Amino acid sequence: MNFGLSADKLVVIAVIALMVVGPERLPKYAEGFARLIKRAGEYLRGAKDRVSTEMGSEFEDVDWRKLDPRQYDPRRIIREAILDEVVPVPTAGAVGSGAPMGAGAAGFSGTMAPTRTVARLEAGEIPPYDNEAT
Numbered sequence: 383m384n385f386g387l388s389a390d391k392l393v394v395i396a397v398i399a400l401m402v403v404g405p406e407r408l409p410k411y412a413e414g415f416a417r418l419i420k421r422a423g424e425y426l427r428g429a430k431d432r433v434s435t436e437m438g439s440e441f442e443d444v445d446w447r448k449l450d451p452r453q454y455d456p457r458r459i460i461r462e463a464i465l466d467e468v469v470p471v472p473t474a475g476a477v478g479s480g481a482p483m484g485a486g487a488a489g490f491s492g493t494m495a496p497t498r499t500v501a502r503l504e505a506g507e508i509p510p511y512d513n514e515a516t
Contacts, residue, residue, distance in 0.1 A: 387395075403411050434441045447453070503509055 399411075400408055
C-alpha cells in the first residue's frame with residue numbers, strides 16, 4: 383500500500399473540504415486539526431522519553447533497524463538458507479558408541495549435530511523420560 387499524497391491529490395482534498403465545511407468555518411477546522419497533530423507529536427515524544435527512562439541505557443543501544451519487520455522478507459530468508467554453505471557432519475561411528483547424536487543414526491547425515499552423547503541401555507533398563515518434552 384502506498385499512501386503517498388501528491389500535490390494534485392492534496393488540492394482535490396482541499397477543494398472537497400472547502401465545499402463540505404464551507405469557507406467561513408474552514409480556518410477554524412484547520413486550526414483544530416493542527417492542534418491535534420501537535421498534541422499527537424507531543425504524546426509520541428513523551429512515550430519515547432518514558433520508554434527511554436524505564437529501559438535506561440539499554441534503550442540507546444538498541445539497533446531499531448534490525449527490529450524493523452519490513453526487513454523480514456520470507457523469499458530472501460529462504461533464498462539465503464538455500465544458498466548457505468552446507469557443512470557435512472562426520473558419519474563415522476554408531477549411536478551408542480559415544481558419537482554425537484545424529485552421526486550415523488539410520489543413515490542420518492544432517493548438518494546439525496548436538497554435542498550430547500547417547501549411551502546404550504542395558505537389557506531391561508528403562509529409558510529416561512522427560513515430562514517437559516511431551
